[in-house]
Amino acid sequence: MELPVREHIVPATVAAARSARAEGRSAYLAGGTDLCGVLADRIHATLPARLVDLQALGELRGIRAEKGGLRIGALVRLSEMAAHPRVAERYPLLAQAARAVASPQIRNAGTVGGNLCQEVRCWYYRAPDNAFPCMRKGGATCNALMGENRYHSIFGAVRMGAPxxxxxxxARVPIPRxxxxxxxxxxxxxxxxxxxxxxxxxxxxxxxxxxxxxxxxxxxxxxxxxxxxxxxxxxxxxxxxxxRFYAPPRRTLKKSVAVVGAGPAGLAAAFYLRRAGFGVTVFDDHPEAGGMLRYAIPAYRLPLPVLRRQIEALKGMGIRIECGRRVGDGGLSLAGLRRRFDALFLATGTWRERRLGIEHEDRLGHGLSFLSAIRAGQAPAVGERVLVIGGGSVAVDVAVSARRRGAREVSLACLEARDEMPAFPEDLELAIEEGVRLLPSWGPGTVRIEGGRVTGMELVRCTSVFDEQRRFRPTFDPETRTPVAADQILVAIGQGPDNAYAGKSLLDERGLLRADADSGRTPLGGVFAGGDAVTGVGTVVSAIAAGRRAALAIAAGLANRKAGEAPSPDECECQAIxxxxxxxxxxxxxxxxxxxxxxxxxxxxxxxxxxxxxxxxxxRRCANCGCVAVSPSDLAPALIALGARMVTDRRIIPAQEFFAARPRATTALAENELLCHILLPPPLPDSRQRYQKFRLRNSIDFPIVGVASLIQERGGRVREARLAFAAVAPTPIRARGAERFLRGRRLTEEVAEAAASLAVRDAVPLAHNAFKVQVLRALVRRALLDPSGEAERRARAEDRRA
Structure with missing residues (x-):
């Protein structure tokens, strides 16, 4: 087979191997039975260009006695370990697990270290040519979770990153949690x-x-x-x-922050700053707080009582909100606010309505003003036939509001094709349901005036909205036009900022505030900004997220600590769920x-x-998404049951902590860290050990269920019990509850049945693998009633003689 490898290095020492592995895209090569398949099938988007062959590292070979136990080199062949007399005599569990691995050919080539460190065997993960860039590889989906999962976990999943x-x-809300x-x-x-x-x-x-x-x-x-x-x-x-949920902080700090703008970004920043203990004052030039929430979003979507209760909750925290206070134009000054407060957050939004730049535009109305008038309790005039220009959600709100105000016909024309319209699909469905006529791929042409009154508009066909670089550059077919009758035309093509109060040093070429995307920090010391005033028109949740990020940065700065936050638990790798x-x-x-x-x-x-x-x-419809691939190693549960320790080139790790579910890995080994030896403690006296493996084909398959058991009895009662499982969870696990239950009891049929039930008590099978629960229960029961497997071996011998 042709492997995508350009360089093959054979170091003579562990230190040289580690050094070679650290250079560029490299991978360790032990026996090769796992890695060669990974390379040949090209299961990853990025593959190693260099193989660091460990075969010459004699220090990683051999099995020798040490402090009453054994030291086993990571390069020991599986067949060598299975046949070693000391392993077979004192650690039959490990010998049986080694003999259970695949076929004789694999055991002759495969190494102990390779078996322990192999990548997961999920078929989606292993699909050739990286056909499924799954969660374990950095993607967002565990294909097995909703797909074919007969051989996957029955004990939960592992979070590989943010779901x-x-x-x-x-806003990075931890939804599954x-x-x-x-x-x-x-x-x-x-x-x-x-x-x-x-x-x-x-x-x-x-x-x-x-x-x-x-x-x-x-x-x-x-x-x-x-x-x-x-x-x-x-x-x-x-x-x-x-x-309860919007309580004032227990302690108010001496420092205070001013927030300019009471829209979603400003209110979010005020909330988190007040929670942190700062005095917070919000200034807004409107009669009531809420920004676009108050003056643009119709009541049929966001009722005024809900918004007012939300404002009341924030005020209850001790946040001061001063309305009718404009910054600039003879009102409050930025310089004055900087002198009064320890920090400022600017969230003044985008209130300047954009214009079409066509003749007779002064005869047209504007959508935002129309919505604001309705929200203010006024009754703006509406024509019999209304044409709305624009394709976003504000334009749709204008069209629906006009229809509900009594317009007999409402049309909505926009440059974008139907499937490119920026309005959200459910908003468009609502508009259509209420009789709004959509006119996609049409741009504004000539306003028609008759008798001094607007009678409609001639629209021109828009052939494309963006150029090849996705820049807004609409092109038109001037030969294709259509007239639309209307006695009222409302323009809703977006809004721009009105940030003149900030001064030229804070503005970019578009008139938006210049601020760091992560912290909201502006070039002006102590001044932060966020929301639409920085990004242009966006969504409510994006503005909230910007306000929160800025609040965290402000709080960190005022407390003289580094800005930032710990990742939420949903973003942490390797979290069992x-x-x-x-x-x-x-x-x-x-x-x-x-x-x-x-x-x-x-x-x-x-x-x-x-x-x-x-x-x-x-x-309950949420699956709580995570990776449900299982650990494929037969040796792993055996080493856990035996209390082994794993020796790397840097540290010693207990076997139970060595195995982990991580992106492209099944162990806790750090980058370039190398497993060198396994240390086995002296075996427990009078203990009986056994490894059982359920698979479909005896000669080659990985475990569907594996059970490693160690039972020590004294006086006919269990003194110590260890039950470790393979291939039933993202990592090898122990049945701690069953182990505790067994101690001090005699191994009767009833006790074995009860312990087996405890072992599977927390199992949550997926859609297609409930059978694994019964298999695991049966193997645990068998491990307890025949701890050494002697009865089963005698029965098989008798069957052969018969």
Missing amino acids: ACADGCP YLERLRDGDERAAIEMILEHNPLPAITGRVCPHFCEQACNRGLLDQPVATRAIERRLGDAALSEMK PVSPEAWRPRPRLVMERRPAEQRTLQDEDEATPPAEAVDREA
Whole structure:
């Protein structure tokens, strides 16, 4: 076979091997029975270009007695270890495990170290040409979790990084973790987890574009988990107990921070700064706090009472909110605020409506002003026939609001094709349901005026919106035009910033505030910025995330410590997690109850918050995604049961801690770290050992279930019991509960059955591998009733004689 390797190095010492491995893309080569397949099938996107061959390292060979036990070199062949008289006599469990590995040819070539350090045997992971860039390889999906998983874990999964849903959320809300708390019945803990990343869940639960749902792996099975609906329920619950969840800090610090702008970014920053103990004052030039939440998003999506309760909760924490206070234009000055406060956060949004730049534009209305008037309780005029220009969610809100205000016909024209429209799909579906006519791929042309009144617009065909570099450069076909009758035209093509108050030093060429994306830090000392004023028009959840990041950076700076935060538990590698057993059952997605079209108004919310029972059912649809591949080594559980220690070129690791589920690895070895020897302690006196392996083909297969057992009895009762399992969990595990139960008991049929039940008590089989639970139960029972396997060997001998 042709391997993608350019260099083959044979070092003479461990130090030379480590040095060679550290240079470039390299891999250690022991027996090669695992690595050669990895290379030949090209299962990884990046493969090693250099092999560091360990065969010349004589110091890693040999089996010798040491302190009453054995020292076994990592390069000892499996067949050599299985046949070694001292191993067979004193550690029959290890000899049996070695003989159980694959075929004689593999055992003659394979090494102890290679067997222990091999990569996982999941077929998705091992698919040739990296066909499935799975979670174990840095991807977002465990294909086996929702696919073929007959031979995978029955004891949970391992988090390899941020799950797809949390990774898709700009606020990095730990969605699987809080859903797990919901499944456990702990709603308050779930709310606290959300608030650590998003202080406005009652709002995002209504208006968030739910990027998390778009990334949800459950969508590969049927439909994504309805995370936004769940968040809405929990957000409302948080507001119903605002004194608990929005409590003032126990201690207020002397330092204070000013926040300019009471939109989602400013409110989020204020929340986290106040939680940290700082005095916080929010300034906003509108009559009420909320920013676009208050003056742009229609009440049928975000009712005013909900927003006001949220503002009340924040004020209850001790956050001062001063409305009608403008920065610049004769109002407050940036310099004055810098003198009064220890730090500033600027979140002034994007309120300047963009213009088309065409003739008679002064006769057109603007969508944001139209929505703001409605939210302010006014009754803006609406025509019989309304044309809305724009393809985003604001434009859709304008169109739907115009329809509900009484317009007989509403059309929405935009440059983008239907599948490229920036508005969210469910918003477009709502608009269509309410009779809005979509006109995609049409741009504004000539405003038609008759008798001094607007009568419509001639639209021109848009052939493309972006150039090859995805820059906004629309092109048109001037020969293709269409007239649209309208007595009112509302423009909703986005908003720009009005940041003149900040001064030229803080502005980029687009007029946006210059701020670091991670911290919100601006070139002006002590001044931070975030939200739409920095990025341009974005989503509510993105603004919240920016406010939180800036708050953490401000708090760190004022406390004279390094900015940053520990990764959330969902982002940490190698975290063991349970899977949800109900996730594999067909179950319809939670559907929000919506008013019939004829009953919808501008004042009343279209959808009702789902009841607690529906949210609980929906939380159980979450699979709590992680990697469910299992450890493939037969030797691993044997060494764990024997209490072995693993000697590397840097340290000594207990066998139980040596095995780990990590990206592209099954051990805790660090980069370039080399396993050198295995130290076996003296065997327990009067102990009986056994290794059992369930597989489909005796000569070649890896374990489907492996059980290593060690039983020590005194006076007919169990003094010590060790049960270690292979291929049933992401790492080899011990049945601690069953071991404790067995100590002091006689090994009767009843005791063996009870211990076997304890051993599988926490098993949560996947959709296709429930049989492994019964196999494991049977092997544990057999290990206890025939600890040395002698009875089984006699029975087989009698069968052969017969």
